[in-house]
Amino acid sequence: MCRAPDFTTQQAKPTEAVAKAAPAPSDDDAASARKTVEALPPSHADAARRTTVWDSTMGLTATLILWPLILSVPLVLQHTYRDVFDEAWYDYSEGPKPLGLCLGLLAVAVGQVFVLCYQYLRWTGSKYTGRLVPVQPNEYRVYDYAEAAQEHLSQPEGFALIGGYLTLTWMLHLMPSSYYSFEGGVEWIKVAACLLLQDLLQYGMHRAEHKVSKAFYRASHEPHHDFTNPRLFDAFNGSFADTFFMIVLPLFTTKSIVHCNVWSYMAFGTLYANWLCLIHSETHHPWDWLFQAVGMGTAADHHVHHKLFSYNYGHLFSYWDRVCGTYRHPKNVRQFRSNNKAPTRWKPHARTKVE
Ligand SMILES: [Zn+2]
Ligand SMILES: [Zn+2]
Secondary structure (H helix, E strand, O other): OOOOOOOHHHOHHHHHHHHHHOOOOOHHHHHHHHHHHHOOOHHHHOOOOOOOHHHHHHHHHHHHHHHHHHOHHHHHHOOOHHHHOOHHHHOOOOOOOHHHHHHHHHHHHHHHHHHHHHHHHHHOOOOEOEOOOEOOOOEEOOOOHHHHHHHHHOOHHHHHHHHHHHHHHHHOOOOOHHHHOOOOOOOHHHHHHHHHHHHHHHHHHHHHHHHOOHHHHHHHOHHHHHOOOOOHHHOOOOOHHHHHHHHHHHHHHHHHHOOOOHHHHHHHHHHHHHHHHHOOOOEOOOOHHHHHHHOEOOHHHHHHHHHHOOOOOOOOEOHHHHHHOOOOOHHHOHHHOOOOOOOEEOOOOOOOOOO
């Protein structure tokens, strides 16, 4: 069982900062604020200080280590698979073999292990992954890491449904033949094409879930919007219908349009699944400033959607939102600017409204 670390030593500065910035509180207010600050996670407790050279260096290092690790299975095996596996295992002449499917699932699982390790370090308040800055400075969430990770990994509407889709389409030979080929390494242009097309289709389905009808929204996407201040573990927390319409249908269409080999499919799969998790993080990532600059999805961009509902329908990129006029920059969202008061504990909504 993982328990939240003791943040006592990190609380002095923000407590003082809050006390200086806020109007003179009553005894009750002060007691309540003290109680709040006592439970703050490291990201909020550390919010008052400036970014140092150490933070920037560690953030850059974490970025340069994490993303290749997310891609580690296709990167390592694309040139070595002949030495590792018997040729009969990847010979396509007699139909689909399970090796490509198993490696694809392994690629996502290994990427997920590294993402969970990275997020665990941040949850504990580690300085080795860059400075911790909350996406929503006025609210905080405290949770047990092991429980949250266990719930995340066992959600049937998440990895299980997607894994089932991948297994069926692979073994029933529903993928274009190029996907069964082990020839050539990762084709990065095709990986980018898959990510862009998948995000475009997901944008359309996501917007449809919000706008087609209240009944459709409630039956599909509403459970995911219980989280107006999401954590990384809320990425696949929704419903079967939500995962089917927003992930599985776009995946089926994407593979029918972009024909790539097994290594590219693997790279696309692990980037897609793990990036979807990372944009739900409650803290900014060290690479977010760069992603923001080139229109790639960040945690702040996606938190805008969870907070305001009718902006930022895209997940991996903000291009489709910008083209369709639904993009809202996090800097322009009032709730994402500090109100100089002690942050309050986030409360789950009974049910959110359609906007
Ligand atoms: Zn979300
Ligand atoms: Zn939504």
